[in-house]
Amino acid sequence: MLAFIGGIGPWEIAIIAIIALLIFGGRLPQVGKNLGKGIVEFKKGLKGIEEDIDKAADKSLKEADARVKEEEEEEKKEEKKEV
Numbered sequence: 001m002l003a004f005i006g007g008i009g010p011w012e013i014a015i016i017a018i019i020a021l022l023i024f025g026g027r028l029p030q031v032g033k034n035l036g037k038g039i040v041e042f043k044k045g046l047k048g049i050e051e052d053i054d055k056a057a058d059k060s061l062k063e064a065d066a067r068v069k070e071e072e073e074e075e076k077k078e079e080k081k082e083v
Contacts, residue, residue, distance in 0.1 A: 021028075 024031075
């Protein structure tokens with residue numbers, strides 16, 4: 001049924017593009033503007049997510065460092081008791 005699609009050449013694509021421009025040409029600037037706004041909002045969302053991930057990673061690293069320090073202090077106290 002769609003076997004004819006494989007035979008579309010560059011001239012057919014150019015003709016289809018020209019027809020599409022004639023039909024939708026007036027709306028293209030608005031579509032481009034909305035597309036640009038969408039991309040900006042998407043990037044802002046990604047930046048927010050990256051910041052949240054960075055904060056969570058920093059928090060978990062600080063907690064892990066604190067645990068390690070506590071364990072080291074406990075080991076030192078135990079060594080002092082043994083001596």
